[in-house]
Amino acid sequence: MGYAFSDANPLPGTELAAFVAAVESGSIQGSADALDLTQSAATKRVQSLERRLGGELLIRGAHGTIPTELGQAIYPLAKRALEALAEVGRAADQHARAGASMLHLCASLTTGEFLVPGWLAEFRSTRPDVQAQLEVVNSSAVAKRVADGAADIGFVEGRDQLEAFEKLTVARDRLVVVVAAGHRWARRRSVRAAELAAEPYFTRERLSGTREVVDQAMGRLGVSLRPALELASLQSLKRTIAHGGYTIISVLTIEAEQRAGTLVGIPVGDLELGRELQAIRKSARRRPEAAGALWDWLARRTAPVR
Numbered sequence: 001m002g003y004a005f006s007d008a009n010p011l012p013g014t015e016l017a018a019f020v021a022a023v024e025s026g027s028i029q030g031s032a033d034a035l036d037l038t039q040s041a042a043t044k045r046v047q048s049l050e051r052r053l054g055g056e057l058l059i060r061g062a063h064g065t066i067p068t069e070l071g072q073a074i075y076p077l078a079k080r081a082l083e084a085l086a087e088v089g090r091a092a093d094q095h096a097r098a099g100a101s102m103l104h105l106c107a108s109l110t111t112g113e114f115l116v117p118g119w120l121a122e123f124r125s126t127r128p129d130v131q132a133q134l135e136v137v138n139s140s141a142v143a144k145r146v147a148d149g150a151a152d153i154g155f156v157e158g159r160d161q162l163e164a165f166e167k168l169t170v171a172r173d174r175l176v177v178v179v180a181a182g183h184r185w186a187r188r189r190s191v192r193a194a195e196l197a198a199e200p201y202f203t204r205e206r207l208s209g210t211r212e213v214v215d216q217a218m219g220r221l222g223v224s225l226r227p228a229l230e231l232a233s234l235q236s237l238k239r240t241i242a243h244g245g246y247t248i249i250s251v252l253t254i255e256a257e258q259r260a261g262t263l264v265g266i267p268v269g270d271l272e273l274g275r276e277l278q279a280i281r282k283s284a285r286r287r288p289e290a291a292g293a294l295w296d297w298l299a300r301r302t303a304p305v306r
Helices: 013-025 028-035 039-053 069-100 109-114 116-126 139-148 193-198 209-220 234-243 251-260 289-301
Strands: 058-061 064-067 102-107 131-136 153-156 165-180 247-250 263-266 274-282
Touching (some): 013 028, 013 064, 102 139, 102 289, 109 116, 109 209, 116 289, 139 153, 139 209, 165 234, 165 251, 251 263
């Protein structure tokens, strides 16, 4: 019988395994035992491989089986092919484990710069296998990345419509008027919203969660603040007010400057500027195991906040 194998008809690993096990054990029964098959099933696999290759592979006798000339020729190749298939399985398993421990996170500026890094350090002390990637953008972009599946978990500080997400309150924050230590308001206990319109106002960009909270709160009092300058960086805002004017940002972002005595945070006396900082994720979405572990860790850590 001539050799009839075609590259268009790949050989099944199950048939190669039955043949290799038969050669190594010296019998079809040994092949069946090695692969946890019945003798009949092992025989059918070897016979199917013989049909594919167009020749006998084993000589069956009363004392077991030995490979034919064709069987001897293909045995080392079949052995290497099975080892290669095992390598494929191991590589896939390693990739799955790596994916399970990879976290793609996205956070708005306040949470991303001042809170999330510390949380991740605490979390990784219990899960050192986790690899995290954190992107810091504005709140609107965070929601979009989570919705698109580019981020497993997002952290937002605004009041965007979040009905499409699972939400977890991870911290509470307060916005304050921030001025330089030498500003005429610096020694005051509070300012009124109406006073703010007369002083240069420097603020975050329109899609910022902080900017959104301020605009909505001022709007409820009928106060409209016209920015003298819009900046995407908190550090730029803090440097700008050193020369006069004010900004309204999170009290979390000026802790170091308040300790140093360079900046002062002042409440708006007639306006509530508290807010909840939230973690969000897509509802009913398959996610890496590490993402679920971080979410559960955040829930336990912030249980009193909720």
